[in-house]
Amino acid sequence: MLQRLFSLLLIVLLIQPIHALADAPEGYPFVSFDQAMAKSQRESKLLFVYFGRYGCGYCEKTNREAFIDAAVRQRYSKNYALAYVDAESGRRLRLPSGERIAERDLGTRYNALVTPVFTFLNTDGELIHRMVGVQRIEDLIDADNKIQAALSKAKQQ
């Protein structure tokens, strides 16, 4: 009986993030923006924010053709605090300033006028780099290379 209950709980826990995250690529530790920002500050990592939309075609294309790549998954999972924002969702977020904001308004604030938009943010949420529309494997690898090179250079100075 206890084993059955545990299995049921496990299924619920496994299903819930998929439902909550809508179109985030599978196999990545994407979490909500406020959770990712807390992680970013805690671990001194940059944020990588994926602004998507439920049913977004170019998000699906990028998921299937670029995020599917093992090297992309390894790099992004390791190097960044990953946030997925559904630009139509009313999900409530709490920013470090104390402000409550809905995901869709966060999308507007970061100019996610079309989807997908991918942004690299520093631990204060300030924009470092932004990529709009469909991305290929080489685009994501190239962006990561540039960001990591800039970080290494900054550390050396």
Next chain:
Amino acid sequence: MQILTIVLLWLVPASILHAAPWQFEHAVNVAGVESSTTHKIFHHLDSSGRRNIAASTLGVAVAWEDDRDVTPRIYLAFKPNTEDSFKYAVQISGEGEAYEPSLVALANNRFVVAWEENSQIFSRMVEFKGELRLGPTSQLNKGTAAHVSLVQHMGHLFALWSERTGRYGQIRSQRLSVNTNGTLEPGINCPIDKVPPTDEQLYPTGVITDNRLVVAWEDRRPKHTIIMAATELQGGHCRYSEPIRISEKPESRNLPYGTGHGVSRVALGRFGSDGVFAAWADKRDFRDGYDIWGANFSLSQGGFGTNEKVQDDFGGLSKQRHATVGGHAKGMLVVAWDDEREGNADIMLSWRENGEWSEDWPLPVASDAGQQSNPSIALDSEGNLHIAWVERNAIGATTRLKYAFGKLHTDPGL
């Protein structure tokens, strides 16, 4: 001379050239409590259907959420027509986290507020008799719910919300009646679409026309967001028509990926004897982001008609959101939203004028420097326009809650 005329026309703001039916003098603060250096306050006007303001015969009320004591709570402020400021204010919600209040006016200077608190739906009446008097709180549901919207017309009162049914939200309606002691008595409660939800149904709102409730909401069952609607069947008793899709699928869009374009947050308004208009943010021109679109409802034709673009084309490449609809029994119909075509967020209006949507008009008292957003509008019995919005100096800054009164001075030419 011709060149001089062109230069002068270019220098004169568009808002002066384009005569609006309403004359606005100045904006006033709604909430007396503002941020200090040690405590930041953020106000939210974000009810489902954008019903945060309501006008009675003697005054106007605004309901909102803010976090002045850290926990988000619901407040209401009232301004009698005879006074210039909102000096009467009261906390509406209880001790829990409360969000997204919806507000309607009843006769005799009474208002009803409904809100979400600890993921359940509550409502109470507020009456102004020289001071604000609060009625008892009524809990409207037991399950996990959000996005409540109130509907009122000629003494009929309904609450609509999205309630978890299994994994997904399902839109439910509940008739409310007002007892003589000011208690709101919940009546029949039922789902609008009785089919168990297979994806999210969110952010409902409604209007009553020809004694029937018309409900519209966001629906994710096609695996992208569309706007759907249903109409109460004759005789009422919580029976509704089959839901129909309002937001149209754009022609010649057949991409190999994705399921469809996005839409966001429908608002409904009544106008004329039986007119109903729905407005929402729509991403069918997907390279431009969301634009404000809408559709007319006709009971005799069984639903909503062809979609029409409410905003003009000058805002095509900028952000529009938070559409709110106001209507009047004489036929006036106006839509407001926030719009970034001038760089900052401003409040923009468009109204029906000789059967067409007017040019977009930046509200003079809400289109200056800084950010003005999240409008909610109401037309009073005289056709005057009452509008509340959220103002901040810069993106991310603390907020102020503002109100302006627009005196009707010309017939919009229906």
